[in-house]
Amino acid sequence: MTLDSTLTQLAYLLIFPGFLFLALYGMYLQWLDRKLCAIMQNRVGPPWFQALADFIKLLAKEVIVPDAAESRLFRLLPFFAMAAVMTALVSIPVGRSALFGFQGDMVVVIYLLTIPTVTFFLAGWSSTSPYSTVGAMRVLTQLFAYEVPMMLSLIGPAILAGSWKITGISIFFAANPILIPTQLLGFATALVALQGKLERIPFDIPHAKNEIVGGQFTEYSGRLLAFFYLAIDMELVVGAALLSAVFLGGSLGLTRWAAIPVFLAKTLAITFLLALLKVLMARIRIEQMINFCWKYLAPLAMAQVLLDVFLKYRLG
Amino acid sequence: MSKITIPLGPQHPALKEPENFMLVLEGEQITGATVNLGYNHRGMEKAAEERTYMQDLYLIERVCGICSHSHTTCYITNVEELAKAETPKRALAIRTLFGELERVHSHLLWLGVAGYEMGFETLFMYTWRDREQVLDCLEMLSGNRVHYSINTLGGVRRDITAEQKAGVLKRIKYLEERTKYYISLATEETTLLARTQNVGKLPYDVAIERGAVGPTARASGIARDVRKDDPYLIYGELDFKLITHNTCDVFGRLVVRALELMESYKMIEQILNNLPEGPIAVKVPWRIPAGEAVNHYEAPRGEDIHYLKANNTDKPERLKVRAPTLANLQSVAYMMEGGWLADVPLVIAAIDPCMSCTDRAVVWNPKKGKKEIYGWEELRKMGIEHYKRRGVDFTKL
Numbered sequence: 001m002t003l004d005s006t007l008t009q010l011a012y013l014l015i016f017p018g019f020l021f022l023a024l025y026g027m028y029l030q031w032l033d034r035k036l037c038a039i040m041q042n043r044v045g046p047p048w049f050q051a052l053a054d055f056i057k058l059l060a061k062e063v064i065v066p067d068a069a070e071s072r073l074f075r076l077l078p079f080f081a082m083a084a085v086m087t088a089l090v091s092i093p094v095g096r097s098a099l100f101g102f103q104g105d106m107v108v109v110i111y112l113l114t115i116p117t118v119t120f121f122l123a124g125w126s127s128t129s130p131y132s133t134v135g136a137m138r139v140l141t142q143l144f145a146y147e148v149p150m151m152l153s154l155i156g157p158a159i160l161a162g163s164w165k166i167t168g169i170s171i172f173f174a175a176n177p178i179l180i181p182t183q184l185l186g187f188a189t190a191l192v193a194l195q196g197k198l199e200r201i202p203f204d205i206p207h208a209k210n211e212i213v214g215g216q217f218t219e220y221s222g223r224l225l226a227f228f229y230l231a232i233d234m235e236l237v238v239g240a241a242l243l244s245a246v247f248l249g250g251s252l253g254l255t256r257w258a259a260i261p262v263f264l265a266k267t268l269a270i271t272f273l274l275a276l277l278k279v280l281m282a283r284i285r286i287e288q289m290i291n292f293c294w295k296y297l298a299p300l301a302m303a304q305v306l307l308d309v310f311l312k313y314r315l316g
Numbered sequence: 317m318s319k320i321t322i323p324l325g326p327q328h329p330a331l332k333e334p335e336n337f338m339l340v341l342e343g344e345q346i347t348g349a350t351v352n353l354g355y356n357h358r359g360m361e362k363a364a365e366e367r368t369y370m371q372d373l374y375l376i377e378r379v380c381g382i383c384s385h386s387h388t389t390c391y392i393t394n395v396e397e398l399a400k401a402e403t404p405k406r407a408l409a410i411r412t413l414f415g416e417l418e419r420v421h422s423h424l425l426w427l428g429v430a431g432y433e434m435g436f437e438t439l440f441m442y443t444w445r446d447r448e449q450v451l452d453c454l455e456m457l458s459g460n461r462v463h464y465s466i467n468t469l470g471g472v473r474r475d476i477t478a479e480q481k482a483g484v485l486k487r488i489k490y491l492e493e494r495t496k497y498y499i500s501l502a503t504e505e506t507t508l509l510a511r512t513q514n515v516g517k518l519p520y521d522v523a524i525e526r527g528a529v530g531p532t533a534r535a536s537g538i539a540r541d542v543r544k545d546d547p548y549l550i551y552g553e554l555d556f557k558l559i560t561h562n563t564c565d566v567f568g569r570l571v572v573r574a575l576e577l578m579e580s581y582k583m584i585e586q587i588l589n590n591l592p593e594g595p596i597a598v599k600v601p602w603r604i605p606a607g608e609a610v611n612h613y614e615a616p617r618g619e620d621i622h623y624l625k626a627n628n629t630d631k632p633e634r635l636k637v638r639a640p641t642l643a644n645l646q647s648v649a650y651m652m653e654g655g656w657l658a659d660v661p662l663v664i665a666a667i668d669p670c671m672s673c674t675d676r677a678v679v680w681n682p683k684k685g686k687k688e689i690y691g692w693e694e695l696r697k698m699g700i701e702h703y704k705r706r707g708v709d710f711t712k713l
Contacts, residue, residue, distance in 0.1 A: 041441040130322045134341070134657065201435055202507055210330035210433050210661040212322075282507040283435025285658040286344055 017094035019086060026233030027051035029240070029271050036275040051233070058226035066219050068128040077119045077126075078220075078227035084115035085234040092241045093167045093250050095259040101167040106158060109166065109242060110151055116231055117143050117197065120206065123228070124216030135215030138206040138286055139199075145293035146196030146203070152301035153190040156308040157183055157246050166242070170250025180249055182311060186304035187247040189297050191270070194239045195277050196293070198232065202281040203289060236274075240267040319347065322657070326355045330433060330661035333671035337648075337664070341657055349652040349660075351645055356671050359695060364635040369395055369604060370469060372632065377463050379637060380670050382425065385411075385418045386615035387622070387637065388467045393548065394609040394624035395469060401600045405550070405592040407471035412549040413587045414458070414466050415613075416580045417484075420491065421450045422616035423573045423580075426668045427498060430570060433661040434511040439501070446494045449487045456480055471597025481588050488581050495577045502570050512567035516651040516663035519564050526646040530618020531576065532667045534560045535568035542614035554583050566659075566666045602630045615640055617668045641670045 012018055030051045038045025065071050091098045091105035098105070117139060124136025158164055160179065161172035173180055196203040207215030214220075217228060244250060244266035251259030284292070320341045326334035334355035340348035360379055364372045376391045377384045389411055396403055424447040431439030451461045457480055458464035458473075466472050502508060518528065523536035533540050537560055543551040544558045559575045561568035604626040612621045618640030625634040644667040651663045703709070 037437075041438050042445055043441060130320055133320065134322065134344075137343075201437070204435065205658070208435060208658065210435070211658050213329060279438045281436065282431070282439075282505070282511050283658075284507055284510055285656055287656070288510055 012099055013090075017089060017099070021094075022086060022089055022234050022237055023230060025267075026230065026237045027055065029236050029267070030233045032268070033236075033271055033275045033278070036272060037279050040275070040279045055226050055230060058229070059223045061222040063222035063224055064219075066127055066129065069126050069219065073122065073126050075224060077123045078224050078231060081116040081119040081231035082227055082234065084112045084119075085231055085238055088112035088238050089234075089241070091166055092238060093170055093245050093259075094241060094263055095251060095257070097167045097171075101165050103168075104164045106154060106164050106166050106169070106246075110154065113197070113235070113238065113242075114143070114147065116235055120199075120216045120228075123220065124206075124218075127216075127219035129219055131212040131214065131218045132216055134212050135206045135218065138212075139216055141286055142196060142199070142203065142205060142289060145290045146193040146297075149189050149293055149297040149301045150193035150197065152298060152305055153186040153193065154242075154246055156186045156301070156304040159305065160308040160312050162312070166245050167250075170245040173247075173249035174252045177249060177252070179311070180247070182307065183247045183304070185300060185307070187243065189301040189304065190243055190247065191273055192277070192297060193293075193301075194243065195274055196289070198236055198239065198274070200274065201278045202284050204283055205286050205289060208283055236271070237267065240270040240274075243270055324660060324664075330664065331671075332429075333669070335669070335671045337652070337660070339652070339657065339660065344657050346652055346655055346657060346660070349649050351649050353645070353671075361635050361637060362695065365632060368602065368630045369632065370602075372635070373467060373469070374465065376635075376637075377465060380639070381462055382422045382670060383418060383615040383617060383620070384463050385414045385466065386613050386620050387639075389415060389549070390611050390613040390615075390620050390622040391624070391635070392467050392469065393611045393613070394622055395604060395626075396600065397609045397611070398604050398607045398624065398626050399469075399600050400605075401470050401598055403471055404595045404598060406475075406594045407596045408549045409587055409591055410472045410474075410476060410596065411467065412551065412554075413476075413584060414454070414464060415549065416583050416587070417450055417454055417457075418464075419616045420577060420580050420584075421447055421454065422668070423577050424450065424491075426573055426616075426665075427570070429665050429668075430566075430662065433665045434508070436508060436511075439498075439508075442494075443498065446491060449491055453484045453487050456483055468597060470600040471595070473597075475596050476588075476591065481591075485585065485588060488584050492578070492581045495574060495581070499571075499574045499578075502567075502574060509567065511659075511662065512570055513563070513565060515566045515659045516655065516666055517565050518647050518651050520562075522650055523564070523647065526650065527643050528618075528647045529640050529643045530615070530668075531569055531572045532618065532644050532647060534558070535572045536564045537562040540619075542612050542619050546612065548611070548613065550587070554586055556583050566662055569666045603628060604630070604632075617641060617670060618643060639670060641667065645669070 014020060028051070031046060031048060034050070035045040065074050088109045090100050091109050093101070121136045121139045124132040124139060157169050157173070161169040163169055163172060199206055207217060217225060220228060241263070244263065248266050251262050254262055322339045322341055324337040324339055325331045326336050336352040336355065338350045338352065339346050360375060364375055367375060373388055373392065377388045379387045424443050428440040428443035428447070431437065431443065454464055455461045457476060458466045466474060518532070518536050520537050523533050523538055528536065528538070529540065539558055539560050541558050542548070556579045559572050559579065561572050606626055606628045608623070608625050610621065610623045612619050620640055621638040623634070623636040624632055627633040648664060648667060652660055655663065
């Protein structure tokens with residue numbers, strides 16, 4: 001490997017579409033989400049630099065580790081969460097194709113996107129305070145509710161495209177745009193499941209502030225909290241990118257630089273839909289969420305899978 | 317699964333005032349709940365004995381930030397009863413008008429708080445925006461948004477002009493439209509229904525047994541409202557319905573409050589359109605003849621009771637306030653048990669608690685086996701010493 005190609009690789013990983021882009025775009029989406037909610041709720045909302053300002057302010061704050069917590073684990077968890085989300089982006093196309101795509105990368109991405117949730121659980125559990133413990137239990141309970149509908153709804157397009165490679169799926173849909181509307185049901189279920197994964201209203205149960213204060217993050221402060229928040233912002237980008245690649249045909253067959261605006265437009269649209277869900281509803285209880293996910297969301301996702309199997313059979 | 321005890325308060329995002337609820341959890345379900353009062357004692361009843369009747373009016377107004385008019389009206393009715401003052405009809409009508417405007421602002425505030433406690437922030441933002449309309453009305457009429465200070469001994473401070481009347485009616489029209497929208501929202505929105513129906517059950521018998529008052533009691537099917545049972549001010553002449561609901565849950569309390577808003581709008585229009593002519597205040601002597609008086613008043617949260625004992629001086633001998641929250645708190649522990657942790661904030665909020673109205677202190681000396689009541693000077697001295705021990709010296713200030 002020459003120096004030149006190493007530098008290019010590093011630029012890919014650290015600048016675009018890697019760390020820097022992911023962090024900045026994540027913060028932008030966080031701001032956009034807050035601004036959209038504010039407008040829909042008849043408020044003014046934060047200025048454009050709010051997300052970055054919050055991040056910098058938290059970095060400057062003191063980090064307090066509870067005496068009862070396992071100090072090393074407690075400090076490492078935010079970085080695990082962030083690393084897992086960043087790694088997931090490697091296989092998701094931001095432009096025309098992913099940095100490193102391979103057959104079966106979808107399974108890897110699903111797996112990598114579960115890691116942040118597990119770190120949230122460990123964060124709450126290792127803090128040992130009552131609020132964090134309840135929050136941690138809720139994180140894990142919620143994981144079992146949304147994960148299955150999420151996976152089921154991602155399987156449908158993969159079956160139809162005959163590929164387990166995310167780039168492959170998006171290229172297939174870009175080539176057959178007529179099939180995109182058939183994935184509407186799967187897209188809707190994945191969107192709702194993503195809302196659950198990102199722990200946003202109506203599924204912000206693990207850190208419902210009126211009930212258990214900060215939930216799993218109650219004991220976190222300073223830069224550790226900042227990195228957790230950053231990981232969640234990045235997860236929003238990655239989740240939106242995944243949905244746009246799998247269900248909406250990714251870059252629609254455009255080449256590298258022309259593909260970027262398409263990517264941005266689609267992720268922005270998905271953020272808008274997520275913000276809309278957030279303002280329309282009240283937070284539900286954990287047992288109501290499990291009921292909803294297993295009784296309605298999972299069967300709907302399953303119906304999409306059956307539809308895709310049928311379509312695949314008809315198309316040959 | 318092992319049991320966890322979670323403290324809800326005294327400092328907690330769900331509580332607007334310091335109060336403590338200890339919850340024993342088994343998983344997400346509550347197996348035991350205790351209510352601990354006493355974080356907000358301000359010694360107001362004692363302070364009232366050191367001030368004149370006129371000064372007390374302003375002190376009593378600050379018992380509560382939301383039902384300030386309820387407390388002063390209840391207090392002043394006692395004073396006027398003892399002084400045998402003939403309060404003019406117009407003053408009574410204006411007091412009634414403020415009472416209803418206050419109910420509107422309190423119920424809209426509650427609706428927002430309920431939305432916030434169930435994680436429905438949009439409802440919170442919308443109702444609080446609309447609440448500004450009624451606060452504007454109050455500001456226009458009295459000059460103040462929260463502590464209106466409209467009452468004075470023998471009547472009210474300010475009269476209502478035709479211009480103000482038109483302004484209030486216009487805003488009430490707008491609020492009526494908005495409230496209709498909230499009623500349809502509350503009865504149709506799925507997640508809101510999921511969070512309120514069958515939550516915080518308080519059956520009819522239990523509500524009677526625990527002495528629930530106000531909307532909490534009315535949502536359990538008890539037709540109890542001082543405005544109807546024992547009409548004061550000019551409520552006897554107004555045409556309004558007593559709203560009850562028989563679901564006995566948070567949803568019922570929400571519906572009762574929302575429908576009461578509609579009744580309040582109706583009453584405000586009636587009062588403004590039939591405002592009696594005449595003076596707005598009469599003179600009341602500074603010294604109040606010796607005697608005792610008790611009065612009750614339907615505050616937005618329920619029945620508020622004031623007791624007053626006068627001793628022929630310009631200061632009361634004893635003033636006792638029984639705020640509605642105290643009556644309702646007994647029901648909260650019952651409503652929480654067996655429920656979900658997620659419902660606790662909502663159940664507490666559903667009685668519309670006002671802790672600062674409620675907290676009282678009596679010293680119980682176990683050695684002597686009797687109650688001791690401290691005077692103002694002693695309490696002051698104890699307070700100063702308490703802080704001295706913590707390194708803060710107020711005597712130097």
